[in-house]
Amino acid sequence: MDTHPTSPRRRGRPPKQRDELVDTRALLLRAGLEVLTEKGFSATGLDEILKQVGVPKGSFYHYFDSKEAFGLELVSLYGAFFAKKLDRHFHNHTLSPLARVRAFIDDAKDGMARYGYRRGCLIGNLGQEMGALPESFRLRLHGTFKDWQDRLAGCLNAARQANEIADTADVDQLAAFFWIGWEGAVLRAKLEQSLSPLDTFADHFFTCLPRR
Numbered sequence: 153m154d155t156h157p158t159s160p161r162r163r164g165r166p167p168k169q170r171d172e173l174v175d176t177r178a179l180l181l182r183a184g185l186e187v188l189t190e191k192g193f194s195a196t197g198l199d200e201i202l203k204q205v206g207v208p209k210g211s212f213y214h215y216f217d218s219k220e221a222f223g224l225e226l227v228s229l230y231g232a233f234f235a236k237k238l239d240r241h242f243h244n245h246t247l248s249p250l251a252r253v254r255a256f257i258d259d260a261k262d263g264m265a266r267y268g269y270r271r272g273c274l275i276g277n278l279g280q281e282m283g284a285l286p287e288s289f290r291l292r293l294h295g296t297f298k299d300w301q302d303r304l305a306g307c308l309n310a311a312r313q314a315n316e317i318a319d320t321a322d323v324d325q326l327a328a329f330f331w332i333g334w335e336g337a338v339l340r341a342k343l344e345q346s347l348s349p350l351d352t353f354a355d356h357f358f359t360c361l362p363r364r
Contacts, residue, residue, distance in 0.1 A: 177215045179205045184226050189271040193223050194284045220286050223278075227289065230274040231296035238300060242307040249311035250358070253304070257354050261347050264338070269345040276335040301327045318362040330357055 183204045187196050198219055202209055216222040241256040242249075264271070275296050278289060305327035311317050333353050340349035 176205070176207055176211075180207065180212070180215060180222070181226060181229055184222060185230060185274065186271075188223075188226060189230075189274045189277065192277045192281055194281050198222075220288060223285075224288060224292055227275065227278065227292045227296060231299065234273075234275075235299060235303065238303045242303055248316060249307050249314055250316045250361075252307055253311075254354075254358075257350065260338075261350050264341055264350070265347060269342050272338050272342050273335060276338060279335070280339070297331060301331055304330055315364055318364050321362045326361065333357065 180201065183201045184196075187201055187204070198209065198212060202212060212222075216225070237259070238256065241252050241259065244252050244255065247255060275293055278285065279293050279297075282290060282293070301324070305323045308317065308321070308323040308326055312319055312321055312323060333356075334350075337349045337353035341347060
């Protein structure tokens, strides 16, 4: 039996070298992340991304079957990238658990200011567009938020074990509350071009944590 099934034939003009395939595909994804974090999926045309990378439209379909497939891959890529950032903060044992959450918030604030409040959270942006997106995005976006929520819940559980918050605290509910509020604060920060909404939410979140 053949243990190496043939790959489905792809449309578009193939690159001359495999290295070109890998590099161009990575450039398309990078450009897609940059544009979509600023403008969203529905408002972004493929031509804008292709022009930025210098790839003809016919070749795009060698790398991705459709704009929808491209967008779904961007969701997975961004979700994995952000999960690593969360782990870097939430597993930093040189800080107390709640200080790790504060460090993540400070890092996110620095990033928004650095890009002039143009870029937000890709997952949050797409969630706001869900009414205009293909249904395939719903499950992918929900799974990404749930993954981030679980990572934060783990850090809050460490805070509970360290007696930073009450042992009766529902860390799953607190983590869900954080991401719901945080995404709204990021949107407001972009609108106002100010860190004030992020500070307001963060201050309220820490003040409302149940203490021992």
